[in-house]
Amino acid sequence: MSNLKVTTINDKDGGSNAVLYGVAAPTGSMGFRNRILNGDCRIDQRNAGASVTITTLNGQYTLDRWNVNTNQASKVSVQQSTTAPAGFTHAALVTSLSAFSSAAGDYFGFVQYVEGFNSADFQWGTANAQAVTLSFRVRASITGTYSVAFGNSAGARSYVATFTVDSANTYETKTLNIPGDTSGTWLTDSGRGLRMWFDLGSGSTFNQASANTWTASNTLRTSGSVSLVGTNGATFYITGVQLEAGSVASPFERRDYGRELMMCQRYYYRLKSEATGTRMGSLFCDSTTVATALVSFPTSMRTRPLSLEQSGTAADYMVIAGAANPACNSVPAFGISTIDCASVNLTVASGLTTGFGGQIRAANANAFLAWSAEL
Amino acid sequence: MIFKMLPAVEGEPQILARIDDDGKCRLTCTAEYPEFQAWVAEGNEPLPAEE
Numbered sequence: 001m002s003n004l005k006v007t008t009i010n011d012k013d014g015g016s017n018a019v020l021y022g023v024a025a026p027t028g029s030m031g032f033r034n035r036i037l038n039g040d041c042r043i044d045q046r047n048a049g050a051s052v053t054i055t056t057l058n059g060q061y062t063l064d065r066w067n068v069n070t071n072q073a074s075k076v077s078v079q080q081s082t083t084a085p086a087g088f089t090h091a092a093l094v095t096s097l098s099a100f101s102s103a104a105g106d107y108f109g110f111v112q113y114v115e116g117f118n119s120a121d122f123q124w125g126t127a128n129a130q131a132v133t134l135s136f137r138v139r140a141s142i143t144g145t146y147s148v149a150f151g152n153s154a155g156a157r158s159y160v161a162t163f164t165v166d167s168a169n170t171y172e173t174k175t176l177n178i179p180g181d182t183s184g185t186w187l188t189d190s191g192r193g194l195r196m197w198f199d200l201g202s203g204s205t206f207n208q209a210s211a212n213t214w215t216a217s218n219t220l221r222t223s224g225s226v227s228l229v230g231t232n233g234a235t236f237y238i239t240g241v242q243l244e245a246g247s248v249a250s251p252f253e254r255r256d257y258g259r260e261l262m263m264c265q266r267y268y269y270r271l272k273s274e275a276t277g278t279r280m281g282s283l284f285c286d287s288t289t290v291a292t293a294l295v296s297f298p299t300s301m302r303t304r305p306l307s308l309e310q311s312g313t314a315a316d317y318m319v320i321a322g323a324a325n326p327a328c329n330s331v332p333a334f335g336i337s338t339i340d341c342a343s344v345n346l347t348v349a350s351g352l353t354t355g356f357g358g359q360i361r362a363a364n365a366n367a368f369l370a371w372s373a374e375l
Numbered sequence: 376m377i378f379k380m381l382p383a384v385e386g387e388p389q390i391l392a393r394i395d396d397d398g399k400c401r402l403t404c405t406a407e408y409p410e411f412q413a414w415v416a417e418g419n420e421p422l423p424a425e426e
Contacts (some may be wrong), residue, residue, distance in 0.1 A: 058413075307404035312395070333381055334390055334403040346388075 001022060008120070034253040036120050036196070037065040037263050039136075039241040041090040044080040045270040045370075051079035053097065056080050059111075061374055067111045069197070075100050075229050076108065076200060084239055085137045085171035087252070090108035091239035094200060099232045108200035108229050109149075109220060110236070113375035117304060122245060124194070129180025134196070135249040138163070139171045140235040142228065142304075147211070147221035149198040150178060155191035155218035157184035160208040162222055170283035171237070175249040181214045191300050192375050196243065200236070201227030262299050269297050270309075270370040273316075273362030280360040280369060281344065283319065285352040291319045292335060293344040293360050295369065300339045305371035308344060310337030316367040317346060321358025324351040332360070332369060342371055379422040387426055391421055 011018040043064040046052075054068045054076050055059050061067050062078035070076070074097060081093035096112055102108070122130045134148065143165050150159045159181065163174040187193050199206075199221040208219035228234050240252045255263075271280055283293035310317070310332050319329040326348040335343030346360065360369075380405065381390045391411055393402040404411055415421075 306408040307402055307410075309402050312399035313400040317400050331392075331403070333392070334405065336387060345384075 007174065008274050017133050025143040025293075032118075032253075033244045033250060034242040034255075035114050036112055036241045036243050037267075038063060038260060039239070040088050040252065041066075041080060041084075041239045042257060043261055043264045045268060046262065047080070049080045051095075053077045061268065061372075065112055065267060066092055067113070067374070068094075068109070068200075069111045069199075070106075070108045072100065072106055072108070072229075074098075078110075078282070081237060083139070083237060085139070085173075088137065088239050090327045091137070091139070091237045094228065094236040094238075096200075096229050096231055096234040100201070100229045102201050102203040102227060102229065104203040104205045105208055107202040107220060108199060109197040109202065110238070111195060111197050112241075113192045114194045115375060116187035116189045116191050119186070119193035120188035122186075122194075124181045124186040125184050127182055129182045131180050131244050132162070132178050133242075133244055133246045133247055133249045134178060135173065135240070135242045136177045136238055137171050137173050137240040137251070138165060138167045139169060139235075140226075140228075141168055141233075142226050142231060143168050144226045145222070145223040145224055147168070148176065149195075149197040149199060149208075149220045151195045151197065151218060151220075152181075152184050152186050153195070154185060156216060157181055157186075157214060158208065158217050159214050160219055160222055161210050162211045162225065165226075169235075173240075177247050179214070183214065183216070189233065198238065199225060200238075201229035213310045243301050260338045265297070265299050266302050267374045268370065269301065270368055271295060273365055273367035276362060276364050278362045279320075280362055280367065283321070283344075283346065283358050283360060285319075285321050285354055285356045285358065287354050288350055288352045289348055291321065291348075291352060291358065293332075293346060294341055295344060296341045297339075301371065301373040302339070302375070303373045304339055305337045305342060305373050306334075307372060308332065308342070309368075309370040309372070311366045311368060313366065316363050318361040318363050319348055319352060319353055319357040319358055320361040324353065324356075324358075325361065326351045327363060337371070339373075344369060376414075377419070377422060378414060380424040384423045 206220040
């Protein structure tokens with residue numbers, strides 16, 4: 001076999017219309033290679049770079065699409081960090097807030113769930129299961145062996161892979177090959193197609209005796225893996241996370257910011273006021289004290305949202321309708337939703353005119369409205 | 376944290392307010408919301424709506 005090295009290939013007239021025969025197209029998809037969303041940690045709708053202590057048990061979202069799943073409150077914080085390796089601007093930083101000794105049943109994971117629609121072509125759970133490759137950049141204050149586990153939605157299939165952090169506080173690139181699972185049930189719809197779990201120090205109940213094998217269990221780590229939560233102040237940075245079909249790690253897939261944001265907004269959408277007086281949706285007045293607004297989402301959400309988040313302060317929101325401009329005296333409340341829009345109920349003390357149209361007006365920059373359809 | 380019913384609106388789903396430990400409501404939801412369902416499964420009951 002020869003190796004052709006040339007600078008240019010021209011057609012017979014010296015132009016650039018030469019046709020190449022026998023050049024095979026890549027076997028993998030050229031678009032949406034990376035099934036991890038916000039793998040480069042640029043999107044942080046919820047916290048805009050602020051550190052957040054994990055206080056919600058069994059799943060608290062931090063940076064977009066990244067979740068901390070634990071049964072112990074206030075043991076770690078997560079922050080979008082600008083301490084990033086070459087080629088990246090951001091990373092996710094997990095910090096241990098104490099020296100915690102995990103009991104057997106405790107669990108701590110930095111997790112991303114991949115929607116079944118986005119992992120269906122892996123064909124896991126069938127005889128045609130495809131191998132996948134996980135690559136990422138990691139920087140940790142504790143050297144040693146770490147675990148990353150893959151599992152299905154039922155928690156009945158697990159694969160624990162390990163990687164080694166060789167140098168403290170230094171970014172290293174890791175690549176792991178995971179064989180496809182030919183057993184179990186793996187969702188291929190809008191549910192949890194797969195779970196990817198970077199373990200932070202789960203207890204022995206979740207130990208897998210041997211890494212790199214599929215088991216019919218819900219395991220998360222090997223027994224010798226580092227427990228980040230066991231050291232107060234220990235840090236774990238990660239970015240450039242890519243999960244792709246095949247056994248070769250390709251370069252990190254660069255998606256434009258707008259596209260990545262929209263992909264994240266399928267799971268969580270935060271409408272921010274950003275300034276006093278901005279308008280956040282159109283409404284009509286049901287009565288002299290109640291108005292209903294309708295907000296369209298920028299992209300269809302994964303499922304119909306079932307809740308509305310807001311700042312927690314009624315006076316951050318106002319209704320402007322005709323000459324009236326009263327502040328709310330209750331926080332905006334969830335109304336009803338589809339995957340494409342949601343209604344918001346606003347209440348004021350008085351001053352509205354039934355039937356008037358109007359808008360939600362932000363009283364300050366703290367006002368926001370947010371809907372979740374996370375996995 | 377507790378959940379409290381908001382006044383019902385005819386033809387609309389029952390909406391609940393989550394009251395955080397500092398007394399603020401940062402989230403409202405339907406009864407289908409998983410966090411509410413998990414809270415109820417622990418044996419809790421939402422407070423009734425104020426008249």
